[in-house]
Amino acid sequence: MLKIENLHAGIEDVEGEIIKGLDLEVGKGEIHAIMGPNGSGKSTLSNVLMGHPRYEVLEGSVEFLGEDALELEPDERAKLGMFLAFQYPSEVPGVSVANFLRTAVNSVREEELRPMEMYKLLQEKMKIMQMDPKFAERYLNDGFSGGEKKRNEILQMLMLNPKLAIMDETDSGLDIDALQVVAKGVNELRGPEFSAIIITHYQRILRYIEPDFVHVMLDGRIVTSGGKELAEQLEERGYDWVREEFGSKA
Numbered sequence: 001m002l003k004i005e006n007l008h009a010g011i012e013d014v015e016g017e018i019i020k021g022l023d024l025e026v027g028k029g030e031i032h033a034i035m036g037p038n039g040s041g042k043s044t045l046s047n048v049l050m051g052h053p054r055y056e057v058l059e060g061s062v063e064f065l066g067e068d069a070l071e072l073e074p075d076e077r078a079k080l081g082m083f084l085a086f087q088y089p090s091e092v093p094g095v096s097v098a099n100f101l102r103t104a105v106n107s108v109r110e111e112e113l114r115p116m117e118m119y120k121l122l123q124e125k126m127k128i129m130q131m132d133p134k135f136a137e138r139y140l141n142d143g144f145s146g147g148e149k150k151r152n153e154i155l156q157m158l159m160l161n162p163k164l165a166i167m168d169e170t171d172s173g174l175d176i177d178a179l180q181v182v183a184k185g186v187n188e189l190r191g192p193e194f195s196a197i198i199i200t201h202y203q204r205i206l207r208y209i210e211p212d213f214v215h216v217m218l219d220g221r222i223v224t225s226g227g228k229e230l231a232e233q234l235e236e237r238g239y240d241w242v243r244e245e246f247g248s249k250a
């Protein structure tokens with residue numbers, strides 16, 4: 001599904017590497033959590049995977065479904081089935097949620113979905129997310145609460161039905177409601193054809209989404225990996241022991 005090898009990356013006009021030789025393999029149907037202290041490079045990694053234009057890959061490779069993902073534009077990655085959270089603009093005057101989702105769904109399809117099918121799909125997914133149908137008529141992000149934005153993003157994910165979702169929850173300060181919304185969306189899609197990378201500082205979201213693998217990121221690398229017990233260990237002991245055990249001695 002996804003294979004990252006010896007990835008080195010940084011930000012345009014910022015000296016030095018932030019990702020310093022990261023390796024990760026995500027198989028079909030697997031949920032991976034990447035955890036790490038602040039500043040370890042988690043958001044940089046998700047931005048690189050999303051193809052954010054300000055991020056520069058200096059070395060290494062990212063293969064997605066057998067293709068060189070680094071050669072693909074963000075929209076081409078999406079067409080292949082990568083779900084790129086936070087890809088949409090923060091507020092779009094005059095564009096309703098329904099219109100936005102129609103455009104998003106059609107942009108990853110070969111053939112446009114017929115209006116009736118689109119309507120049915122939207123109804124079905126909104127029901128899963130326990131959303132009021134009226135929500136679809138609102139303008140995108142116009143006065144949305146944090147929870148509504150998150151709900152809309154997860155609704156978008158369900159509509160797109162991606163093969164791989166990458167979610168960076170670290171700095172979003174999600175409350176429990178929003179966390180549960182995210183978890184519901186991921187758990188809804190969970191199955192042999194869906195993989196996810198949940199990037200997080202706190203392990204709380206992992207109470208709602210049980211990861212198959214947990215990786216710890218430190219100073220731009222994955223320094224140790226394990227099962228969900230590793231997340232529990234991090235909750236109990238914090239990140240200090242990781243630094244002591246794996247931190248650079250420089």
Ligand code: ADP
Nearest residue numbers: 011014018037038039040041042043044045170
């Ligand atoms: P995390 O998400 O794990 O907290 P980040 O990827 O946000 O880590 O940041 C990793 C490192 O890159 C930090 O040292 C941070 O200061 C630096 N960094 C992140 N964004 C920028 C930026 N826009 N300009 C300069 N340095 C940055």
Ligand code: MG
Nearest residue numbers: 038039043171
């Ligand atoms: Mg940070």
Ligand code: MG
Nearest residue numbers: 042043170171
């Ligand atoms: Mg971050």
